[in-house]
Amino acid sequence: MFKLFNNKRLFILLITLVTFIVLMGFSLGQRKTLSWPENFLRDTTGFVQKLFYKPAGYVAGFFQDIGTLNELAEENKQLKILAAQYARDKAQYNFIKAKNEQYEIDLKFTNAQKNLYKYEYHIANVVSVTTEPGNNTLVLDLGAKDGIRLNMSVTSVEGLVGVISNVSNFTSTVKLMTMMDIKDPNSQPPIAATAVNKEGKTFGMIESYDQQTGMLLMNKIPVDDPIAKDDIVISSGIGGRYPRGMTIGTVKEVKIGQFGLTSTAIIKPAAGFQDWKELFVVFTEERVE
8 A cells, every 4th residue: 555655755756857857958958939927927026027117217317307407507607707707818818909009009108218318218107187267277196206396298109198297296287288388387388390301400499279279389580491280299308398309289270370480280189189088208318416
């Protein structure tokens, strides 16, 4: 009885082993299709993975987008700062460039004048301008401490502007040529003048400024004087008040006087008498300190 039972168990075990080997061989062999249990298991696993992985991907992408937005915001902030700095640097560059160009003009002018008459030109900034009728003056930021003295001539790059009429320690007042009036004893003193390339042949006195026409009047010119239209009028240096060779203006017209003994030249000033930022105080040799 026990022997038969043992033989059954051995037989079942053998059958099971053979079936397992067959199934293993079937599974390991090359197949074009999967069995339905394998398909079911694979589909179920893929569906479950999709349920979990897709929302997880959305969440991860959401936080990644937030991080990207923060980075873009910071980059945008830095770009705005750089744009503001560029605008400031550009304005500063333009300002420095303009100042350098003006200094080059000033240097060229002073060197040319020095070589011509050996004067010294001290650059002064215009502090204020007064344009009241009968009081056309301006104030410079140079004073007695800088060697400024009364009656020193003041010029722009274009031409003579006026003379120093008042001096304090740190500033000085310039009386403009537009205040020149032979009838007013307080106006700027007359200027002994001649013409370029006609020195020694041309002579006259610039005594007044016509407020209506904006022209200077050069009087006491001899009738046979060669002065003519378009001549450049300069100071002659006679009398010692004004340095020799200061540009005054251009002759526009020459008129014969009432009695035919002298002529009057109508002169357009070289200086513009407006919008000055810098001027030059002329130091002659006897005034240089």
